[in-house]
Amino acid sequence: MTTLRIEAHPTRSATAASRAALGGLVLRDLTVLKKTFGEFVLRTLIQPFLLCFVFLYVFPKIGQAVGGSGAGAAGFATILVPGVVGISIMFQGVQSIALAMAQEFGFTREIEDRVQAPCPIWLVAVSKVLSGSVQGVIAAAIVFPIAAVVHAAGVTATVNLHWLEIVTLVPLACVAMASLGLVLGTSFEPRNIGLMFGFVVLPITFLGGTYYPWTHLAPVTIGHFHWLQTLVLLNPLIYVNEGMRAAFTDAPHMHLYVIYPVLVGFAALFLSIGLRNFRRRVLS
Amino acid sequence: MADDVIVTEALTKVYPGMDVPAVDHLDLAVRAGEVFGLLGPNGAGKTTTAGILTTRVVPTSGRALVAGIDVVAHPALVKQVSGIVSQQNTLDRQLSVWENLYFHGRLFGMGGRDSRARADELLETFSLSKWAQASVYALSGGMAQRLMVARAIFHRPAVLFLDEPTAGLDPQSRLALWDLLAELNGAGQTVVLTTHYMEEADQLCDRVAIMDHGHVLALDTPDALKRSTGADTILTVKVDRDGEKLATALAGGLGGVVSTRVAGDVVTAQVRGGERLVPRTVEVAEAAGVAVLDLAVAEPSLETVFINLTGKELRE
Ligand SMILES: Nc1ncnc2c1ncn2[C@@H]1O[C@H](COP(=O)(O)OP(=O)(O)OP(=O)(O)O)[C@@H](O)[C@H]1O
Ligand SMILES: [Mg+2]
Numbered sequence: 001m002t003t004l005r006i007e008a009h010p011t012r013s014a015t016a017a018s019r020a021a022l023g024g025l026v027l028r029d030l031t032v033l034k035k036t037f038g039e040f041v042l043r044t045l046i047q048p049f050l051l052c053f054v055f056l057y058v059f060p061k062i063g064q065a066v067g068g069s070g071a072g073a074a075g076f077a078t079i080l081v082p083g084v085v086g087i088s089i090m091f092q093g094v095q096s097i098a099l100a101m102a103q104e105f106g107f108t109r110e111i112e113d114r115v116q117a118p119c120p121i122w123l124v125a126v127s128k129v130l131s132g133s134v135q136g137v138i139a140a141a142i143v144f145p146i147a148a149v150v151h152a153a154g155v156t157a158t159v160n161l162h163w164l165e166i167v168t169l170v171p172l173a174c175v176a177m178a179s180l181g182l183v184l185g186t187s188f189e190p191r192n193i194g195l196m197f198g199f200v201v202l203p204i205t206f207l208g209g210t211y212y213p214w215t216h217l218a219p220v221t222i223g224h225f226h227w228l229q230t231l232v233l234l235n236p237l238i239y240v241n242e243g244m245r246a247a248f249t250d251a252p253h254m255h256l257y258v259i260y261p262v263l264v265g266f267a268a269l270f271l272s273i274g275l276r277n278f279r280r281r282v283l284s
Numbered sequence: 285m286a287d288d289v290i291v292t293e294a295l296t297k298v299y300p301g302m303d304v305p306a307v308d309h310l311d312l313a314v315r316a317g318e319v320f321g322l323l324g325p326n327g328a329g330k331t332t333t334a335g336i337l338t339t340r341v342v343p344t345s346g347r348a349l350v351a352g353i354d355v356v357a358h359p360a361l362v363k364q365v366s367g368i369v370s371q372q373n374t375l376d377r378q379l380s381v382w383e384n385l386y387f388h389g390r391l392f393g394m395g396g397r398d399s400r401a402r403a404d405e406l407l408e409t410f411s412l413s414k415w416a417q418a419s420v421y422a423l424s425g426g427m428a429q430r431l432m433v434a435r436a437i438f439h440r441p442a443v444l445f446l447d448e449p450t451a452g453l454d455p456q457s458r459l460a461l462w463d464l465l466a467e468l469n470g471a472g473q474t475v476v477l478t479t480h481y482m483e484e485a486d487q488l489c490d491r492v493a494i495m496d497h498g499h500v501l502a503l504d505t506p507d508a509l510k511r512s513t514g515a516d517t518i519l520t521v522k523v524d525r526d527g528e529k530l531a532t533a534l535a536g537g538l539g540g541v542v543s544t545r546v547a548g549d550v551v552t553a554q555v556r557g558g559e560r561l562v563p564r565t566v567e568v569a570e571a572a573g574v575a576v577l578d579l580a581v582a583e584p585s586l587e588t589v590f591i592n593l594t595g596k597e598l599r600e
Contacts, residue, residue, distance in 0.1 A: 020393030
């Protein structure tokens, strides 16, 4: 047996140790991502592919009236494609964090070793959000080649890249949705994941403005009250999707001075709830 | 004392919603270089104690220091000097055997090269090199346990904590792990282990704290604990009835009987200085008119100590 050189006392400051640990945590996640990249691409491809296939290929072909056909269909494509980017970012947050966490906190407790890293426990959760966000950015990028290929003749989105919005809103949306994933992953017991999908993920996605811009919801009223347009303001995905419309198209969208602060607010809210939940799950 | 790696003072944990403390005013001192055992039945508070020392359980009151650092005030610093092997297999299923070690090094701030070298070295030491690239699913229970020990000592911790390290291992793997721990300790590693196997505590530990209901009932070397019973032989007699009668007869007629105990159809007597114990026991039983079905003598064990302290058996 090799002789031991035992450290009887901490050799590094808490800050230095934490910085190194954060690096190690993210490196571990990215290594796992690299090892399973094929799987990652497949599960990331499937949703945007199906959305584009049904709405931009099948519907125009059979003349069904989502956006109609011809110029109307192309207009719909311009609305839909950024929505697909938004929903992909949201699903990445749920899959890469909430589902992974359910496993790691579940029967195998395989998060144990990382939780024992020489850093504050909240940093382990932050590392998850960081690597989840990276996956969100990749998922967002994957949408464009699909949208460019999967559509009926002439039904193409008019993409116009607004770089300032892209480099700010995409990462912001990814962090907000990864933080949402952290909240979900730490709030639901592993055995209740089905419940999470039914009662949280589905309502958020269907009422998240993927298929329609928020500005178009005005006609849904009771009396003079635009109830749906008001209600969905509680949905964080609305701001993500509107932000993607602002970043990637010239389609009508919510004002940027609403999108930015609200997304920052949601990110901060989810992150603080998520980190608190995470700590509670780890300590007793 | 300056050489104490772990010190607890009136350490207490009451879990939320529980009215009895899981750990109750615990005072411990673990010396550098020793193997320290926490021995106790289910629910004694062993895991809770280890949990507080490894910063995972927040104590309700009292204080705990590891390498002189308060576990509540500076958990991240305490984690720098602790290595932990939990009872459950907590290996990272997404990583290979080698990667489980390598990334542990990275978490603890070792560079890529150092971490690679140390991972190779430890796999070699723990006879796991052949499995380096294998998935951790491919490991047997004993191999997984060895890998967890390798991972726990990767960053050269001041204290290695093991929670029931051999529960669920087959006898062969258990012996192998005992050898491994003895070797590590020989090289200077301080070890704290919890167990409810008295043989394990007896074999491995320099000192043992016997715990029950969150209290330490006795703390000493295994030999001193056994000597404290005052007996050198444990006599176990199986009868079909009249156990109480035999116990009384033995206490009166055998000589050197320290204590007797009747549990169902088994009578145990703790005896000091027993010459010709077996024939004399049979004689005493015959004289009392009790039929002996079976008879055994053994040396006192930590089980004996536990029974004397609590009036119950360690494993019921
Ligand atoms: N997270 C928890 N919440 C509430 N009570 C707990 C929790 N963990 C342990 N307990 C209680 O605290 C007491 C001590 O438990 P602990 O796990 O420390 O015992 P142990 O000696 O490790 O037992 P075992 O041999 O079964 O592992 C038990 O009564 C247990 O029910
Ligand atoms: Mg236990």
